[in-house]
Amino acid sequence: MDPTNLQTVGLLIDILAxxxxxxxxxxxxxxxxxxxxxxxxxxSFFLGAVALLVxxxxxxxxILIAAVLTIAIKAIAIxxxxxxxxxxxxxRKEVDFSINIPAxxxxxxxxxxxxxxVAHSILGAQRADAPAVSRVLSVSIAMMLIGLxxxxxxxxxxxxxxxxxTMENGVFLSGLSITYGMPLIVEVGIxxxxxxxxxxxxxxxxxxxxxxxxxSIDSLRGLRE
Amino acid sequence: xxxxxxxxxxxxxxxxxxxxSAPLISGIIAKTKARFQHRQGAGILQPYFDLAKLxxxxxxxxxxxxxxxxxxxxxxxxxxxxxxLLVPTVVVPVPLDWVGDIITVIYxxxxxxxxxxxxxxxxxxxxxxxxxxxxxxIASIIEPxxxxxxxxxxxxxxxxxxxxxxxxxxxxxASMLNPAHLLAFSGLFIVTMAETGRVxxxxxxxxxxxxxxxxxxxxxYSGRYLxxxxxxxxxxxxxxxxxxxxxxxxxxxxxxxxPWALCVGCAxxxxxxxxxxAIVAVVESTNAKLRLFRVPxxxxxxxxxxxxxxxxxxxxxx
Numbered sequence: 225m226d227p228t229n230l231q232t233v234g235l236l237i238d239i240l241a242x243x244x245x246x247x248x249x250x251x252x253x254x255x256x257x258x259x260x261x262x263x264x265x266x267x268s269f270f271l272g273a274v275a276l277l278v279x280x281x282x283x284x285x286x287i288l289i290a291a292v293l294t295i296a297i298k299a300i301a302i303x304x305x306x307x308x309x310x311x312x313x314x315x316r317k318e319v320d321f322s323i324n325i326p327a328x329x330x331x332x333x334x335x336x337x338x339x340x341x342v343a344h345s346i347l348g349a350q351r352a353d354a355p356a357v358s359r360v361l362s363v364s365i366a367m368m369l370i371g372l373x374x375x376x377x378x379x380x381x382x383x384x385x386x387x388x389x390t391m392e393n394g395v396f397l398s399g400l401s402i403t404y405g406m407p408l409i410v411e412v413g414i415x416x417x418x419x420x421x422x423x424x425x426x427x428x429x430x431x432x433x434x435x436x437x438x439x440s441i442d443s444l445r446g447l448r449e
Numbered sequence: 450x451x452x453x454x455x456x457x458x459x460x461x462x463x464x465x466x467x468x469x470s471a472p473l474i475s476g477i478i479a480k481t482k483a484r485f486q487h488r489q490g491a492g493i494l495q496p497y498f499d500l501a502k503l504x505x506x507x508x509x510x511x512x513x514x515x516x517x518x519x520x521x522x523x524x525x526x527x528x529x530x531x532x533x534l535l536v537p538t539v540v541v542p543v544p545l546d547w548v549g550d551i552i553t554v555i556y557x558x559x560x561x562x563x564x565x566x567x568x569x570x571x572x573x574x575x576x577x578x579x580x581x582x583x584x585x586x587i588a589s590i591i592e593p594x595x596x597x598x599x600x601x602x603x604x605x606x607x608x609x610x611x612x613x614x615x616x617x618x619x620x621x622x623a624s625m626l627n628p629a630h631l632l633a634f635s636g637l638f639i640v641t642m643a644e645t646g647r648v649x650x651x652x653x654x655x656x657x658x659x660x661x662x663x664x665x666x667x668x669x670y671s672g673r674y675l676x677x678x679x680x681x682x683x684x685x686x687x688x689x690x691x692x693x694x695x696x697x698x699x700x701x702x703x704x705x706x707x708p709w710a711l712c713v714g715c716a717x718x719x720x721x722x723x724x725x726x727a728i729v730a731v732v733e734s735t736n737a738k739l740r741l742f743r744v745p746x747x748x749x750x751x752x753x754x755x756x757x758x759x760x761x762x763x764x765x766x767x
Binding site: 235238239241242243245246249250253325326329330332333336337340343359362363 | 628754
């Protein structure tokens with residue numbers, strides 16, 4: 225592929241990576257569970273688009289299946305399942321936070337800086353002539369940190385799932401950025417793992433809600449007869 | 450055309466352009482909002498009639514008001530006029546670009562805001578104090594977000610001079626799509642909504658006691674004082690829209706003083722500002738005003754977007 229096209233692909237990947245990072249921050253900044261799910265769908269869609277661009281720009285056709293699966297499972301199937309769970313349990317807002325929103329946003333901003341310095345030391349000297357997609361490594365590390373942060377500071381079980389999925393998106397993105405994606409068999413394994421996990425967690429949330437009349441994980445601290 | 454007379458003429462023309470078009474921009478936003486609410490709405494020239502009416506009316510000043518109250522409208526208007534001379538609108542470089550850079554612009558706005566807040570406190574009315582305290586607490590969160598967004602543009606251009614920023618960007622059009630650039634733009638857009646008192650933060654249309662910010666501070670003003678303050682707020686909006694469009698998308702700006710280039714520049718300026726004004730109206734119509742305690746969250750999003758922009762500039766490069 226000629227250099228100008230490659231440059232365009234690089235620019236598009238940069239924009240999509242920025243958009244992915246922004247969706248992760250919007251999850252941190254909002255309260256509505258429905259909005260979380262929509263943002264996650266959008267994030268996965270952008271992730272699928274990055275994978276498709278890697279196929280187009282670098283000729284790595286083995287990612288094609290993973291890209292299609294990303295869009296089909298993460299951007300469509302999982303959000304549909306989660307929306308139905310939300311509809312059935314009638315919980316729409318995340319109300320209790322361990323850390324309030326402005327402070328969480330600032331902490332996540334700090335995490336991006338941390339992620340960038342880590343990515344710098346991983347990529348080291350080859351940074352200058354590495355392909356555009358490797359610049360995304362800092363974004364992917366930041367996504368893993370933000371996902372973990374969402375899981376530790378939010379108390380609703382749905383939000384915990386969104387945090388987990390954000391981390392998973394980060395892992396997929398880092399795979400893309402370093403080695404143009406993991407081997408297909410690993411990717412497919414992860415996809416089904418995630419899909420089944422979300423299905424089971426969905427049922428689980430429903431049961432938690434029925435037993436405790438809330439999906440706040442605080443209720444899970446004590447054992448019940 | 451060069452030398453001192455040219456600088457004076459060009460600067461005056463630029464000043465007149467912003468002075469004359471500012472009420473029109475507010476009129477367009479008000480009309481668009483009215484159409485969204487299925488109302489006919491006042492004509493887009495209504496702000497001009499309002500200003501003319503206010504200028505003719507008698508000024509009533511509270512007997513306890515001091516010189517701060519009387520001088521504030523002129524101070525605010527004058528500082529806005531100076532900013533209007535510094536911001537690139539149609540032609541770049543701005544004739545007076547050596548007078549001050551973007552940081553001067555930010556702090557001239559802060560000067561105006563400081564005096565409006567003082568004047569709000571000056572008459573001793575409860576609403577004035579309420580508005581002043583709200584305005585200053587919000588301003589303290591807006592300022593870092595605005596600084597970071599603007600620094601992203603400044604770092605890209607390697608200068609804080611507005612004309613240099615605009616000229617550098619128009620010579621490399623590809624960098625307009627840089628993600629850092631787009632994020633800084635969205636950060637500055639939220640800042641604009643907050644800074645000019647638009648809907649998610651403040652409502653410019655009503656004097657609703659409990660929620661007003663800007664209107665509460667200027668509640669005691671009447672006649673030509675009110676006219677000057679209103680006109681300055683309209684110009685502030687026009688200047689912010691000009692900054693947003695020219696610092697981030699300087700398409701079509703005139704770089705020479707040829708008549709044709711100036712015409713294209715004028716048309717491009719109005720097209721961009723009207724598009725942005727329409728976006729402002731859409732955002733205002735589709736969002737509810739935030740509770741005051743939620744405003745810091747929105748502004749923190751603007752701050753984080755600007756911070757991300759600056760970080761991405763170093764991750765991705767210009």
